[in-house]
Amino acid sequence: NAGVTQTPKFRVLKTGQSMTLLCAQDMNHEYMYWYRQDPGMGLRLIHYSVGEGTTAKGEVPDGYNVSRLKKQNFLLGLESAAPSQTSVYFCASGSTSYTDTQYFGPGTRLTVL
Amino acid sequence: AQSVTQLDSQVPVFEEAPVELRCNYSSSVSVYLFWYVQYPNQGLQLLLKYLSGSTLVKGINGFEAEFNKSQTSFHLRKPSVHISDTAEYFCAVSINDYKLSFGAGTTVTVRA
Numbered sequence: 491n492a493g494v495t496q497t498p499k500f501r502v503l504k505t506g507q508s509m510t511l512l513c514a515q516d517m518n519h520e521y522m523y524w525y526r527q528d529p530g531m532g533l534r535l536i537h538y539s540v541g542e543g544t545t546a547k548g549e550v551p552d553g554y555n556v557s558r559l560k561k562q563n564f565l566l567g568l569e570s571a572a573p574s575q576t577s578v579y580f581c582a583s584g585s586t587s588y589t590d591t592q593y594f595g596p597g598t599r600l601t602v603l
Numbered sequence: 604a605q606s607v608t609q610l611d612s613q614v615p616v617f618e619e620a621p622v623e624l625r626c627n628y629s630s631s632v633s634v635y636l637f638w639y640v641q642y643p644n645q646g647l648q649l650l651l652k653y654l655s656g657s658t659l660v661k662g663i664n665g666f667e668a669e670f671n672k673s674q675t676s677f678h679l680r681k682p683s684v685h686i687s688d689t690a691e692y693f694c695a696v697s698i699n700d701y702k703l704s705f706g707a708g709t710t711v712t713v714r715a
Contacts, residue, residue, distance in 0.1 A: 530707055532693060532707045533647075533693065535703075538702065548702070582647075591652070592649075592703060594647040594648065595646050596644075597645075597646055
């Protein structure tokens with residue numbers, strides 16, 4: 491039982507390049523989330539999904555796209571990376587109870603030059 | 604909309620001393636409250652949560668938190684810290700939905 495895994499762990503991009511971050515969970519959770527973590531700002535929700543085939547915008551969605559084609563996977567895409575997207579990205583998953591815990595992956599550190 | 608304020612960004616503390624991390628929230632409706640911990644170079648994990656009932660909540664690793672509705676606070680405490688408690692701590696709130704709003708975090712550094 492691996493929990494929530496994220497690929498890759500580190501990435502360096504040049505401005506304008508694109509990339510996809512992969513999140514996978516093996517807990518059969520319906521809900522999945524993408525956050526970004528920046529110093530002094532805590533975690534901010536980028537996009538989330540309430541089930542396979544669904545996505546919704548969070549607090550800071552601009553510049554990102556997501557897809558949830560399979561229940562266990564949640565992909566975060568950057569079409570044209572900008573230096574402002576330099577951050578640590580965390581994926582999380584949770585059950586359908588809003589009082590339940592969110593389980594977090596180990597994070598992806600992205601640097602955009 | 605709810606917001607979360609963690610009143611201390613950095614808390615240095617000596618080993619075996621007590622520590623308190625302060626969290627205030629603003630919401631016009633009832634909330635659910637969480638404390639998460641992030642150890643260096645790791646993801647977040649749940650320390651404890653308040654859903655209802657007793658206002659004193661006990662979590663893992665000897666941490667506890669007290670919900671105070673009148674002061675809209677959810678402060679985290681540990682009576683005696685260890686070096687291994689060095690981490691960043693996040694307070695978070697949720698209101699009847701599946702999204703968490705996080706505070707900016709408090710970095711706890713435990714010194715020998």
